[in-house]
Amino acid sequence: MPRIGWLSWPRVCVVCGRYTRASVDCCPDCEASLPTIDQACQRCARPLSQPQRLCDRCIMALPAFDAAWAAFRWEGVIAKLLDRFKNRADLSAGRVLAALMARQWLAQERRAPDILVPIPMHWTRFWVRGFQPTHRLTQDLSRDIGGMSWRSALRLRHRVPPQSSSNPDARWVDTHNAFALRSTPHDLDGVSVALIDDVMVSGATAHAAARVLKDHGAKTVTVWLVARGGG
Ligand SMILES: [Zn+2]
Numbered sequence: 001m002p003r004i005g006w007l008s009w010p011r012v013c014v015v016c017g018r019y020t021r022a023s024v025d026c027c028p029d030c031e032a033s034l035p036t037i038d039q040a041c042q043r044c045a046r047p048l049s050q051p052q053r054l055c056d057r058c059i060m061a062l063p064a065f066d067a068a069w070a071a072f073r074w075e076g077v078i079a080k081l082l083d084r085f086k087n088r089a090d091l092s093a094g095r096v097l098a099a100l101m102a103r104q105w106l107a108q109e110r111r112a113p114d115i116l117v118p119i120p121m122h123w124t125r126f127w128v129r130g131f132q133p134t135h136r137l138t139q140d141l142s143r144d145i146g147g148m149s150w151r152s153a154l155r156l157r158h159r160v161p162p163q164s165s166s167n168p169d170a171r172w173v174d175t176h177n178a179f180a181l182r183s184t185p186h187d188l189d190g191v192s193v194a195l196i197d198d199v200m201v202s203g204a205t206a207h208a209a210a211r212v213l214k215d216h217g218a219k220t221v222t223v224w225l226v227a228r229g230g231g
């Protein structure tokens with residue numbers, strides 16, 4: 001019986017458009033050029049210019065989540081891929097971002113969380129976009145890394161302006177009491193939760209969502225981000 005495994009079609013890199021034999025739709029050259037974060041606040045993943053355990057904001061007041069991890073910095077090609085994914089419904093860009101996140105997470109031999117929960121968008125924005133980007137990321141990450149995906153865990157009680165249109169201080173007010181937990185098919189008591197978001201800038205949204213999960217018994221909440229802004 002001849003082996004036919006090598007007869008797979010080449011993939012097309014979502015960044016440069018060239019064919020690639022890589023295992024994701026991103027060629028090795030483009031993957032190597034993506035903006036990673038060299039040193040970051042251990043609590044909120046804010047990029048830091050010098051080695052420090054916590055950033056100035058976390059020294060003043062710790063967020064409700066226990067840690068944050070960002071695969072990339074929110075700039076350049078990553079910002080463009082996120083824009084294509086979220087605002088132009090380019091689902092292949094979203095799949096690549098999730099695959100690259102999973103690859104980094106697994107390379108660092110980190111443990112899978114018990115449950116993965118996406119930060120939801122308000123229904124009015126869902127109605128315009130037709131899909132929930134963070135739901136897609138959560139589904140892909142759960143498949144690649146492990147952990148149970150609970151995509152409908154959180155509900156947004158009121159509309160929160162997008163991060164790009166609110167200043168950091170106003171954002172803490174906008175997101176206050178923004179989230180509620182849906183009636184729960186899963187017991188959160190003592191479980192580790194990964195809270196999935198595409199981009200974090202001030203950290204206010206993740207703080208508000210993490211507080212709800214902690215109030216319902218989650219043992220740890222770690223924020224997973226495609227990209228971290230602010231620095
Ligand atoms: Zn490429």
Ligand SMILES: [Zn+2]
Nearest residue numbers: 041044055058
């Ligand atoms: Zn911090």
